[in-house]
Amino acid sequence: MAADLFSTPEHQLFRDTVRKFVEEELAPRAREFDEQGHFDKSLYKKMGALGMLGLKYDPRWGGAGLDWSYTAIMFEEIARGDNAGVTMGISVHTDMATPSLHAFGSDELRTRFLIPAIEGATVSAIAVTEPDAGSDVAAAKTRAVRDGDTWVINGSKMYITNAATADWLCLLAVTDPEAGYGGFSQIIVPTDTPGFSYQLLDKIGNRGSDTGLLFFEDVRVPVANTIGDIGRGFQQQMMQFQDERLVACLSANAGAERLWEVTKKYCEERVVFGKPLSKMQVTQFKFVEMLTQITAARELAYECVRRRLRGEDATMDISMAKLFTGRMTRYVADECIQLHGGFGYMRESAAGRAFVDTRLISIGGGADEVMIQYVARMLGF
Amino acid sequence: MKILVTVKRVPDPETSIKVKPDGTGIVTDNIKWVVNPFDEIGVEEALRIKEKVAGSEVVLVSIGDKVAQEQLRTGLAMGADRAILVLADDLDPLGVARVLAKLVDDEKPDLIIMGKQAIDDDSNAVGQMLAELLGWPQGTFASQIELSDDQKSASVTREVDGGLETLSFPLPGVITADLRLNEPRYASLPGIMKARKKELKEIPVADLGVDVTPRVTITKMEPPPSREAGKIVASVEELVNLLHTEAKVI
Numbered sequence A: 001m002a003a004d005l006f007s008t009p010e011h012q013l014f015r016d017t018v019r020k021f022v023e024e025e026l027a028p029r030a031r032e033f034d035e036q037g038h039f040d041k042s043l044y045k046k047m048g049a050l051g052m053l054g055l056k057y058d059p060r061w062g063g064a065g066l067d068w069s070y071t072a073i074m075f076e077e078i079a080r081g082d083n084a085g086v087t088m089g090i091s092v093h094t095d096m097a098t099p100s101l102h103a104f105g106s107d108e109l110r111t112r113f114l115i116p117a118i119e120g121a122t123v124s125a126i127a128v129t130e131p132d133a134g135s136d137v138a139a140a141k142t143r144a145v146r147d148g149d150t151w152v153i154n155g156s157k158m159y160i161t162n163a164a165t166a167d168w169l170c171l172l173a174v175t176d177p178e179a180g181y182g183g184f185s186q187i188i189v190p191t192d193t194p195g196f197s198y199q200l201l202d203k204i205g206n207r208g209s210d211t212g213l214l215f216f217e218d219v220r221v222p223v224a225n226t227i228g229d230i231g232r233g234f235q236q237q238m239m240q241f242q243d244e245r246l247v248a249c250l251s252a253n254a255g256a257e258r259l260w261e262v263t264k265k266y267c268e269e270r271v272v273f274g275k276p277l278s279k280m281q282v283t284q285f286k287f288v289e290m291l292t293q294i295t296a297a298r299e300l301a302y303e304c305v306r307r308r309l310r311g312e313d314a315t316m317d318i319s320m321a322k323l324f325t326g327r328m329t330r331y332v333a334d335e336c337i338q339l340h341g342g343f344g345y346m347r348e349s350a351a352g353r354a355f356v357d358t359r360l361i362s363i364g365g366g367a368d369e370v371m372i373q374y375v376a377r378m379l380g381f
Numbered sequence B: 001m002k003i004l005v006t007v008k009r010v011p012d013p014e015t016s017i018k019v020k021p022d023g024t025g026i027v028t029d030n031i032k033w034v035v036n037p038f039d040e041i042g043v044e045e046a047l048r049i050k051e052k053v054a055g056s057e058v059v060l061v062s063i064g065d066k067v068a069q070e071q072l073r074t075g076l077a078m079g080a081d082r083a084i085l086v087l088a089d090d091l092d093p094l095g096v097a098r099v100l101a102k103l104v105d106d107e108k109p110d111l112i113i114m115g116k117q118a119i120d121d122d123s124n125a126v127g128q129m130l131a132e133l134l135g136w137p138q139g140t141f142a143s144q145i146e147l148s149d150d151q152k153s154a155s156v157t158r159e160v161d162g163g164l165e166t167l168s169f170p171l172p173g174v175i176t177a178d179l180r181l182n183e184p185r186y187a188s189l190p191g192i193m194k195a196r197k198k199e200l201k202e203i204p205v206a207d208l209g210v211d212v213t214p215r216v217t218i219t220k221m222e223p224p225p226s227r228e229a230g231k232i233v234a235s236v237e238e239l240v241n242l243l244h245t246e247a248k249v250i
């Protein structure tokens, strides 16, 4: 597996550590987290103590200062914990809600919010999507009006992961309605601020994570909570999306591989018409076709990681990877549920859960069509 | 205080082991290798002592192939201070004990903690042999270890048939770890990164001048017989009858 990316003994040791953590703390409770509709906040503390929550971040803020290869390892292993919702909750915290703060936040903001986030003492959420603005991010209406040194925020955000768990949000708000793409800012909003409330949403999959609708009614936070420059929020968020999508690909690919393994084992044991399902040629064809797709998706994501390691822009590759991974995981989940038969249709089966969980990849963090639109634009169409 | 802990490279207990067709050993392709779980418990115990007793040093020792570096790195990443790898082909328990005794001469530890056995050969012999060679007291199968405040003596609780036995003895001594002694930590990322700079010294066994000529040779290995399918009986009478005539247990 990509020997060039994971070449040192430290990579292997880190993989062992995450795997043990997943085997002991996450996998045995995967179904319980689904029932609860979220997973335990205390697990963030444990991950923080193991150094898992600030892999790429500067040691100044408690991070490990490592490259993307470690992030790849972490999410490949977490995705084997049998709960896509948990994977999503963790990745929102480490790679979707905090990259802007790390890259653009003031020292004071990073001291107050990034250090505890990396320790696992606090959990973050990313609040971009609105009831009337999803794919078209620039249609967002949540408004922050300046009152001296304070932002007064009104509006709502939709489908927000970690809604109930989060201690603070990285909020994208309109700070100047006249300024178009230059009229947005990223603002940190602690969730205990008066005027903030949320309502949980009932999802078909990813049930181990808490997704909610957020309300802001005259929520007042200091203007000093703005990440980076006022008016640069849209551009910073577009960069932050790149990390989000790459992490989504890495974990979804590993999830598909895991499902493939689980299904193969099932087919080796399940006897139909007198022989194991895996002995039927049509089944073997399916497994090889699936593995080919999984491998292609993984290699494309690794290519994005390599670009990141070389410090190159990876927007085009990441967009294609997100598109490809989304479709691949849907196809693999569909084949695997079929191979499981009736058992696959049960909630307890990994295939049944994957069938609803993986459907998200083609929607969340930018729908397939949005990815295609990006690439078309970059190709000069 | 200085604590010497042994770390053996063994196949992952989750791995399914296959015996080579010629019976000379096991098939080692595609096996994942780990730190012997009892040794890992030993490392954890040493680290806990180090956390309590300021100025302590934890030194790891492995004897085997160069690849055993991986297992020593795991122990260093958990928090041990340095490691020694004695390069040698498979030794028998007495050979291992003699090599360790030689290292003890050089290192002069106050305490040696080892796993009660390695899960590959399950010999459960080296700790006892080493204590004998050194003329040191031993506390085997430890489920609890307490050191006196001056660290001059240890008290070791052992799980024995029907209860617990507690032994006290002066240090230096040899203690072997049982399963319930502790739950080993995992290596944290900062620990993994720090381990990169820690010393890992390699010594060819020939340099130690120890006689490691094997006293034990493995003549043949074979897999345990595969279990036969169960039998469903129609009545209690038939069951009792079969237990008597076939299974011969009653």
Ligand SMILES: Cc1cc2nc3c(=O)[nH]c(=O)nc-3n(C[C@H](O)[C@H](O)[C@H](O)COP(=O)(O)OP(=O)(O)OC[C@H]3O[C@@H](n4cnc5c(N)ncnc54)[C@H](O)[C@@H]3O)c2cc1C
Pocket: A092, A125, A126, A127, A128, A129, A131, A132, A133, A134, A135, A136, A158, A159, A160, A161, A162, A203, A206, A211, A360, A363, A364, A365, A366, A367, A368, A369, A370, A373
């Ligand atoms: C479980 C879950 C968790 C989420 N977590 C978060 C979160 O933490 N933070 C956050 O901000 N958001 C989050 N989202 C929101 C997610 O990012 C949006 O749902 C997504 O961007 C799509 O937006 P939308 O739902 O408004 O769909 P719409 O924008 O209404 O799009 C509907 C459909 O229209 C099609 N479409 C869109 N644009 C085009 C186009 N240009 N050309 C052709 N067809 C197009 C696509 O098929 C798309 O699926 C989450 C969503 C879900 C379901």
